[in-house]
Amino acid sequence: MFTPPIPKPTSPRFLLNYRFWLHVTGWLAFFASPLILPLPIFKQLPQYYVNYLFITRTFVNLILIGVFYLNLHYLTPQLLSTKNTLRFFLCLPLLFLMVLLLDYLLLQAVRADLRMYLSKTEGNDPFLQEVLAGDFLAPQQLLANLVLFALIFLSSSLWAVLTDRLDQQQFNQQILYEKTSAELAVLRLQISPHFLFNTLNNIRWLARIKSDQAETSVMELSEILRYMLYHVVHHQVALLDEVKNLKRYVNLQKLRLHPKAEVQLICVDFDQDIKIEPLLFMPFVENAFKFGVHSEEPSKVAINLSVKDRELIFTCTNQCFDFADDELIKGTGQGLLNVQRRLELYYPQTHTLIIRNDQKLFSVLLRLNLKHG
Structure with missing residues (x-):
């Protein structure tokens, strides 16, 4: 049988109760099955034989429950x-013979009691004489035991197969969840060092020119790192917190920009209850500052973020300066591939990502359906 190598999630209490009561109901119906016979049949049987019938069948039924x-x-x-079918099918006749043997032993015990009863009453009950003269290998008795044994064995086999398939399905879902979580963790780790490397280079540049803004940049960086350490670990963060972090990053990048460079960041007020996957916008903004800002010529980076009817719309546009298409793709490929993969994992079929590059203008349009994300 399939055995998962990791602990399976605890089954809900209602599911355990459901299975328990299903077993109880099934066995009660099994034990009560002789009572579905027409009442005149019971009236034709002597009372002592009815008592023996219920006692012996109860023992046999308990044995069949054990087989189940x-x-x-x-x-x-x-x-x-x-997959050892030989051993499995060898066990079938052995178990069936065991049931027949126990049934025979119980029948012999009943017959001994009936003979004792007959000797005490000195009666000549034709029905009792017929019972005492019964054959162990009577076709009707064998057929009844065979049918009952087959029903018990088939029902338990079907139950075991169904349980195994459900466990397999649950385990596959758990594996998929663990794989997705691990993959997202790796993607986040790939984002953080890349961002940190670029930012430290900016701070080093400010320190080299002895700019008074170096201290401000260190404070902005510390706030961003604190956000990454204590917020990004969660699957989702408040959109307001994500926007605050994005603004800190933009402020940090502004410290090193040429006076002719223009940065436009428009973010409307959002509801506190809106949550998204963290660090979705950072790779696009980082890409815009890396390839869309010139050290001497006028340049502009435009970032817009809005939410309307539970649909988030993010746009980021920047100019392209003296970068060949293959060089641009090579330089931005890691971050963009990471964020595309994360969008596929967390927002399947509920997001639209359009990236355009016409050699002069690089633009990103991201739409997220927050109703299902």
Whole structure:
């Protein structure tokens, strides 16, 4: 049988109760099955024989219940795990012979009691004489035991197969979840060092020219790092916090810009309850400052973020200065591929990402459906 190498999630309490009561209801119906016979049949049987019938069948039914759980928890799971059909089908006749033997022993005990009863009453009950003369290998008795045994064995096998398939499906979902979580963690780690490397270079440049803005840049960087350490670890963050972090990053980049460079950041007020996957916008903005700002010529970076009818719209536009198309793709490929993969993982079928590059203008349009994200 399939055995997951990691602990399976705890089953909900209602599911456990459902399975428990399903077993209880099934066995109650199984034990009560003789009572569905027409009432005149019971009236034709002597009372002592009805009592013996219920006592003996109760013992046999308990044995069949044992066969049910033996097959449910051991035989069929072993067959699914080892594919050893020979051992499985060898166990079938052995278990059936065991049931027949126990049924025979119980029948012999009943007959001994009935003979004792007959000797005490000195009666000549034709029905009792017929019972005492019954054959162990009577076709009707064999057929009844075979049908009952087959129903018990088939039902437990089907239950075991269904349980195994459900466990397999649940485990596959758990594996997919763990794989996705691990992949997203790696993608985030790929973003953070890249951003940190570029920012430290900016701070080094400010320190080299002995700019008074170096201290401000260090404070901005510390706030950004604090955000990454304590907020990005969550699957989702408040959009307001993400926007604050984005503004800190833009302010940090402005410290080194040429006076002719223009940065436009427009973010409307958002509801506090709006949450998104963290660091979705940072790669695009970082790309805009890396390739869209010239050290001497006028340049402009435009960033807009808005939410309307639970749809988030993010645009980022920048000029391109003296970069060949293959060089631009090579320089921005890592960050853009990371964010594209994260969008596919967290917003499947609920996002639109359009990236355009006409050699002079590089633009990004991202739409997120927050109703399903």
